[in-house]
Amino acid sequence: ILGGGIVLAMQKKKDAGPSADAAKQTSAAEKPFSDLGADRFAHKASSESDKPAPFSGAGALDLESNETWKKALALAAEGEALWQQVSDAKTDNDRTALNEVGRKAKEKFDAAFSSTALLEEELLEKHGDSSPSVRSMVKTRSQWVKRLDWLLKHTGR
Numbered sequence: 001i002l003g004g005g006i007v008l009a010m011q012k013k014k015d016a017g018p019s020a021d022a023a024k025q026t027s028a029a030e031k032p033f034s035d036l037g038a039d040r041f042a043h044k045a046s047s048e049s050d051k052p053a054p055f056s057g058a059g060a061l062d063l064e065s066n067e068t069w070k071k072a073l074a075l076a077a078e079g080e081a082l083w084q085q086v087s088d089a090k091t092d093n094d095r096t097a098l099n100e101v102g103r104k105a106k107e108k109f110d111a112a113f114s115s116t117a118l119l120e121e122e123l124l125e126k127h128g129d130s131s132p133s134v135r136s137m138v139k140t141r142s143q144w145v146k147r148l149d150w151l152l153k154h155t156g157r
Contacts, residue, residue, distance in 0.1 A: 063133050068119050072112040076144055079108030083147055090154055102155030106148060113144045 063069045082105035089097035120141060123134050 063137060066119065068115060069137070072116045073140075075108050075112040075115070076140075079105050079112060079144075079147065082108060083151070086151065086155065095156075098154065099156040102151050106151045106155070109144045109148045109151070113141060113148065116141060 082101050086098055086102045086105055089095075089101060116137070120134075120137060123131070123137065127134050129135060129138070
């Protein structure tokens with residue numbers, strides 16, 4: 001009895017022909033976003049702050065004149081020279097020199113990195129990460145962290 005009911009229901013669907021729902025679906029397929037309205041996609045600036053600012057050289061950042069950054073670069077340069085000595089000591093398998101010079105290099109890189117943390121934060125907030133000077137500073141500080149990481153892995157505490 002159940003099977004006969006299913007067959008009868010399928011037969012009725014075939015006899016009814018295309019329904020109004022099928023006609024609506026075909027017209028919707030021709031215009032997929034017609035029910036949303038054109039004004040939904042129109043962009044309207046709600047205020048002057050939404051408009052992009054034109055490029056200008058005004059407010060350009062000059063890191064080379066910043067005293068904190070200059071001191072940190074000098075410390076990092078000393079640390080880089082010491083790091084070269086440490087990597088040579090590592091190649092020569094001289095653990096004493098590796099640990100002694102490595103400790104000094106860690107101190108230099110750590111001092112340079114720590115002294116510029118607040119500066120980086122302030123400049124990122126003020127200029128954003130799209131500023132070439134800020135990106136350069138972030139890249140330089142990242143290099144210092146990589147050196148510190150290497151020194152922490154290969155030298156004694």
